[in-house]
Amino acid sequence: MAATHLSGGDSAPSTKVQWTTPAQPGEITIDPAEVTTSRIKITWTAPATGGTETYRVSISPEHGGNTPASVSSSTLEHTFNGLTAGTEYNIRVVAVSSGGDSVERTKVQWTTPAQPGEITIGAVTVSSIPITWAAPATGGTETYRVSISPEHGGNTPASVSSSTLEHTFNGLTAGTEYNIRVVAVSSGGDSAPSTKVQWTIAAQPGDITITEVTVNSVKAAWVASAGNVQRYTVSISPTTDVPNPSQDITNLNALEHTFTGLTAGTLYTISVIAKSGGTDSTDSTKQQRTRPSPPGDINQPTDDMVTTTNITVTWGPSPGGEFSGYEVIFTLVEGGVVLTTVEVDSGTTTASEPSALSPGQLYLIEVYAVSGTGNNRMESDRKNITTPMLLRTLL
Incomplete structure (x- = not known):
């Protein structure tokens, strides 16, 4: 029997709707001003073609509740909070649509390191200031930058290793106020500075x-x-x-x-x-x-106090203060030659020279108080018997 062809037409089609996956989001941008010890804010651009319904943003290691988050297609920014200072993070942004996930856009970013601990000042001199400081509470510090202002003696900002927690500024000016800063540095940028104000010691006065x-x-x-x-x-x-x-x-x-x-x-x-x-x-x-007080006036000798070779003199005591004794000088008026000096203690106000004088000569007699010895010896003003009261030994 011959086959019979039925001409009823095509069957109803079987259909399927399928989205292509969205294009990769644009580059992730991070403003350094939006990076802190605990926060990173990111922005990105939309894919070159549409179809994105949401974005899934994530950061690893996860910290502070930062599990992958879904943001609307009109939102092209996100902030991760509660992060750890001085830590390297991997950031991902994926465009999501009914067609699936785009190729992820990635970015590596460090949070800024934590502020160094308090600066401690060591033994300051007229030209140097030594400092120490504590490491930040969390890691991630690669180096420290230490600086002093005003800069002096070649003390431009210096970089020291993360294991070095001390530095000495040399060549400074005596008696000067300096501002000291220590900053922790990592790939995430600079920490907040620890600061200290310190003066160098004033220099010793001259002679x-x-x-x-x-x-x-x-x-x-x-x-x-x-x-x-x-x-x-x-x-x-x-x-x-x-x-x-x-x-x-x-x-x-x-x-x-x-x-x-x-x-x-x-x-x-x-x-x-x-x-x-x-x-x-x-x-x-x-x-x-200080100079000792001068003695009182010299008394005019009486006749019995003058001989051919000796003159006995008396005087009033010094009125006060400290002194160790008196000195009496006999000077030959003719030629001005000092013949002898007689020393007496502080409790005596009488002196004589029994042998050094010559008969019939005219003498100037001076008395002064003395205090101290050596470089600390001081003499008072002198009291003397002057013309016409100069004394002559007997003939």
Whole structure:
């Protein structure tokens, strides 16, 4: 039997709707200003062709609840929070549609390192400041950048390894205020700085010179310190009965001071310290004795006190202060030759020269008080018998 062909037409088609996968999102961009110790903000551009329904953004290692997140197709930015300082993160952005996932766009980004610990200052000198600091609480630091301002002595910002937690700034100026900064550095950028303000020690003042001494005052001058100085403090000791034993000198063009109200014949120590920013220099010192009070007037000798070879003299005692004794000088008037000096202790006000004088000669007799010995020896003003009261030995 021949086959029979039925001409009823085509069957209903079987159909399927299929999306192509979306194109890869554009490059991920990260503004350094949007990276902190705990946050990274990203932006990206939409794929070149449409069809994206959402984006899936993720970061690894996951931290702080940052599981993959879905954001709308109109949102081209995302912020990851709760991250760890100084840590390397891998960021992914995937375009998602009914056709599936696009090829992921990736970016590696570090969070900035945590701030270094507090700066500790070591033993400061007139020209150096040593510092130490603690490492940040979290890792990731590759180096530290230490700097000081004003820059001086070649102290430009220096890079030190992450295992080095100390640095010394040298070649600084005495008595100067410096601002110190320590920054942790990593691939994620710079940490917030740890800062410290520190002054170098003021330099020691130069030599003290005594320019005037009386029975109750001492005037001292000194050479200026090197570097910067805000003021000097000059003081004297012992301070007993001294009305102003310490004085600040702020006029740096007049480096001198007079102490008054001192005790005659007393050994004093004068000290000068330079001050700057709360730091004190090593002191410069000088010892100086005030002049002893002069003795009282010399009494006119009576006849029995003058012989052919001897003159006995008496005088009034010194009125106060400290002194160790008196000296009596016999000078031959003709030619001005000093024949002899007689030393007597402080409790004696009589002196004579039994053998050095010559008969019939005219003599000038001087008496003065003495205090101290060696470099600290001081003499009072002299009392003398003057014309017409010069003394002549008997013929």
